[in-house]
């Protein structure tokens with residue numbers, strides 16, 4: 001049985017006639033967790049927003065296909081997208097406290113999400129809101145409903161955002177660095193909450209993160225982004241056990257070892273991510289790659305299969321390894 | 324809350340006392356009305372007699388204390404010119420000024436708010452570039468000039484609206500437009516800035532991500548947040564309108580407090596001038612207090628401190 005809930009082909013985002021995200025493709029099974037990783041500025045957030053069709057005004061989306069639950073949403077109008085957003089695909093962001101309207105009680109804001117997708121009475125909506133708040137681990141939800149965002153901690157606000165995102169049981173949840181702004185002690189709790197709820201509801205998750213530790217902990221699949229492209233993708237085991245792309249290897253090498261020898265120097269990748277206006281010709285990683293050869297400066301490598309289990313990489317050198 | 328109010332009332336009284344004292348001093352140094360009240364043929368003795376009759380020959384401090392004593396008994400005194408209790412004169416004018424001020428506020432809000440929304444939502448587009456200069460013209464046009472312009476067009480050229488007086492509902496339109504123009508521009512400008520700022524906030528994107536329409540996102544979330552500065556300003560603008568009424572009422576011969584003030588100043592009718600100034604300051608301070616209270620009602624983040632520092 002084909003249980004793909006979300007399938008994206010050749011998605012690009014352009015600003016001022018130049019792409020900042022290019023040729024993104026992935027496919028997501030029911031209840032699976034895909035981690036989108038990469039350094040700051042590589043286009044992760046833009047990719048997520050484009051999937052919701054919530055890009056900033058000046059950004060233009062183009063895609064061969066964005067299939068959500070078998071429906072081709074790439075051609076959906078704003079009105080049609082409203083039916084989909086919050087209902088079949090939801091998103092949570094990095095700064096939960098500022099994602100809530102400061103003048104409205106959190107209860108009303110959750111009820112608003114419920115009532116925009118089902119024609120239920122305020123009483124039913126309130127009941128649903130209470131039960132989802134309970135699900136996301138908010139103590140005394142009836143009291144919390146009456147509070148304003150400024151009265152709640154960041155972690156509490158993120159729980160509210162998660163409640164709001166999941167209340168309509170969407171097929172896909174996009175989480176753009178959902179724990180970055182939170183206390184370290186809260187981060188793990190929130191991650192586990194997302195993982196647990198998603199698996200209960202059968203919701204697939206795309207989680208954006210810088211943290212390879214997070215990836216190892218909760219993701220099924222990984223897509224590594226560099227300068228607007230996916231440069232390597234596959235399931236967590238194969239990516240972690242034999243990363244192919246020099247960039248992925250460098251990223252993995254930069255995880256601080258939690259146990260074991262302390263003396264090992266933390267690897268950092270030399271150089272900086274090029275700005276979309278200064279992407280080099282050929283492989284975009286060529287300015288920072290230790291293995292770059294002549295062709296790396298001439299041709300853009302394609303994302304091709306480099307092993308079993310859908311493991312793909314976009315690197316001229318990996319292809320040579322394959323023979 | 325109670326403590327806050329008590330503190331504010333105390334501040335209000337101090338401010339009022341200051342205003343009264345200042346006005347008293349300025350008026351009395353500018354001379355007294357006896358010369359204006361007597362015919363030109365009056366002799367020096369006539370003047371002296373009238374002055375002592377009205378009490379203007381007493382030392383200033385005595386006059387001041389007796390006036391303050393009067394006020395403490397809520398007695399605004401008598402107009403020497405009209406020979407009527409000041410409270411009666413003022414009371415007969417209040418409805419006119421209130422009508423004018425609220426009509427002007429209605430004009431200001433009724434036009435300023437929609438214009439503010441339109442330019443705020445179309446930031447950087449053609450329509451903003453067309454409307455904003457018009458708003459700025461509205462703001463920079465002196466009231467007396469816009470008043471005369473309106474009279475020339477609507478009363479003299481087209482003859483559709485009366486140019487002066489307060490007969491009939493139509494009579495309030497021109498003075499209200501003229502008086503409201505300034506506040507209208509202020510509302511439009513402030514709302515525009517506020518909307519542009521709010522539209523960029525993360526909660527807007529998050530609200531859209533819930534799947535609600537842009538209209539709902541705007542009116543339920545963005546507009547409410549953007550109107551906070553407007554509420555405070557509305558109260559202050561109303562006070563500004565009352566001040567502007569002095570000019571507008573004179574231009575349009577509108578029989579309100581502003582016109583009364585001008586007449587009273589010209590005839591050195593001290594007690595009337597003082598009463599109008601007193602009332603004006605009182606209203607101004609009260610409106611500011613209301614703005615503060617409204618602020619804390621609209622924005623849950625601002626709580627009136629239970630304990631004042």
Ligand SMILES: Nc1ncnc2c1ncn2[C@@H]1O[C@H](COP(=O)(O)OP(=O)(O)OP(=O)(O)O)[C@@H](O)[C@H]1O
Nearest residue numbers: 015020039040041042043044045046047056275276
């Ligand atoms: N509104 C905008 N106008 C123009 N360029 C933008 C805009 N927003 C983002 N960009 C550019 O698009 C690129 C991708 O940005 P994006 O926010 O998607 O990166 P990211 O991978 O999410 O980074 P981070 O990890 O810092 O969140 C960046 O080079 C950024 O400069």
Ligand SMILES: [Mg+2]
Nearest residue numbers: 044045046176
């Ligand atoms: Mg980002």
